[in-house]
Amino acid sequence: MRRFFNLLFVLALLAVAAAAATGWWWIHHPLRLRAASLDLAIEPGTLPRGVAQAVRDAGVDVDPRLLYAWFRLSGEGPRIKAGSYELERGITPERLLDKLARGEESLRAVTVVEGWNFRQMRAALAKADQLRPDTAKLTDAELMTLLGRPGVHPEGRFFPDTYTYSRGSSDVKVYQRALRAMDKRLAQAWAVRxxxxxxxxxxxxxxxxxxxxxxxxxxxxxxxxxxxxxxxxxxxxxxxxxxxxxxxxxxxxxxxxxxxxxxxxxxxxxxxxxxxxxxxxxxxxxxxxxxxxxxxxxxxxxxxxxxxxxxxxxxxxxxxxxxxxxxxxxx
Structure with missing residues (x-):
């Protein structure tokens, strides 16, 4: 009887070892993506289980239950951050979780060139990749009112620079950042006149x-x-x-x-x-x-x-x- 239990114990150890080896292999093995690059959007407040399903829905051939189990066992699930991410072929479950926990969003950029007029700036933001054109139908005056500067002429009020943003962000955010940047730069210059x-x-x-x-x-x-x-x-x-x-x-x-x-x-x-x-x-x-x-x-x-x-x-x-x-x- 003792030999029988010893055999069961050994078999159990082997099963655990095999499961561990399989798990280690899966964590470090590239996931299958349906395209060379996929966009993954994690909305604020999404729980780890929902994140796992979002990864699947984005085009990753993975069982969301298995991915969710990995999020839980790693202890990193609660650290996953909302945002827009780009997933490329070769990404592993380990790298995926690290990217989501670090908040390594896929950022786009739009450059506002020194010497442009405001009309040119609006045209550039309207064409910017994956920037939501929420102000497209607004007049210049309506846009300035939205930005909290009613009655202020928009020309020259935005600092020319390169602005990064996440996929699907509103163009209002870029205008706000450029407006604040010019306020700051102008105040700094005036202080040393x-x-x-x-x-x-x-x-x-x-x-x-x-x-x-x-x-x-x-x-x-x-x-x-x-x-x-x-x-x-x-x-x-x-x-x-x-x-x-x-x-x-x-x-x-x-x-x-x-x-x-x-x-x-x-x-x-x-x-x-x-x-x-x-x-x-x-x-x-x-x-x-x-x-x-x-x-x-x-x-x-x-x-x-x-x-x-x-x-x-x-x-x-x-x-x-x-x-x-x-x-x-x-x-």
């Missing part, structure tokens, strides 16, 4: 920064361009900058700025109206914000493109005309 700056408030700094952004061909020229415009403001001279006129034309601009455009009055025609335009004309980056509040020293009033991306700066009209002849008319 030069005592010699003629700008009266952060809004004026934002407007000037947007002009600097559009006028700059070479990064090293930013503070000099800002100096030209601040010096013109000091002496009451019109800014005379093409980008503001182009902005005022809006979608009517066909790429060719004509003499008649410069002679047609409007709020953004800085050839005919002194002072800053009523709003920013683009989305300025960090460097343009800083240049606007920390212009280079000097009495420059003019600049002309050299043709290599840089500009020549002059303090008098005679010197400027000579530079125009040299760099533009090739005389």
């Amino acid at each position: 030069s005592p010699q700056s003629i700008l009266k408030n952060p809004d004026e700094a934002l407007i000037l920064a947007s002009i600097v952004e559009k006028e700059t061909g070479k990064a090293a020229d930013r503070t000099l361009i800002a100096a030209v415009f601040q010096n013109r403001l000091k002496v009451g001279m019109p800014l005379q900058t093409d980008p503001t006129v182009i902005y005022g034309l809006g979608e009517r601009f066909d790429g060719n700025l004509r003499k008649v455009d410069l002679q047609t009055d409007g709020p953004y025609n800085t050839y005919l109206r002194a002072g800053l335009p009523p709003t920013p004309i683009a989305l300025p980056g960090k460097d343009s914000l800083l240049a606007a509040v920390q212009p280079a020293p000097g009495k420059f009033l003019y600049f002309v493109a050299r043709g290599d991306g840089s500009s020549h700066f002059s303090g008098s009209l005679d010197e400027h005309n000579q530079a125009v002849n040299r760099y533009q008319r090739k005389r």
Whole structure:
């Protein structure tokens, strides 16, 4: 009889060992996916059993009961985080649980480029991969109201940067982040403004920064361009900058700025109206914000493109005309 029980004990041990070996193999063996890559969405509040079923529903050929058992036995089930995940061929149950417990979401990204106007930003977000276009039917004014800035013109109010988001996120979240980012960057720039700056408030700094952004061909020229415009403001001279006129034309601009455009009055025609335009004309980056509040020293009033991306700066009209002849008319 003792030999019989010993045999049963040995068989039980072998069965346990076999089960353990099988379990170890399964945990480390790649799962079968119905496609090379699958999107898995875990909604907030989903329990481990529901997560296991969601994995199955996403296209993974696995028994959800077995997957749920793994979640429980590992002790990591309660740590699984809601979010959007990308599952690729080769993923094992061990790696899957690690990804879900760490919250390694599959993130997309949209880039808002320095110098874009708000219309271009809206178009980019509308086309962004897997970004839910909740604001698509809103006017600019309605969008700003939704963001808590009723009556504020949207131009220049969003910081140009690359923003990541999870699959299916609302575009409202990206607008909110970009809006807060510009608030922060503008406040930081205004806090370190030069005592010699003629700008009266952060809004004026934002407007000037947007002009600097559009006028700059070479990064090293930013503070000099800002100096030209601040010096013109000091002496009451019109800014005379093409980008503001182009902005005022809006979608009517066909790429060719004509003499008649410069002679047609409007709020953004800085050839005919002194002072800053009523709003920013683009989305300025960090460097343009800083240049606007920390212009280079000097009495420059003019600049002309050299043709290599840089500009020549002059303090008098005679010197400027000579530079125009040299760099533009090739005389």
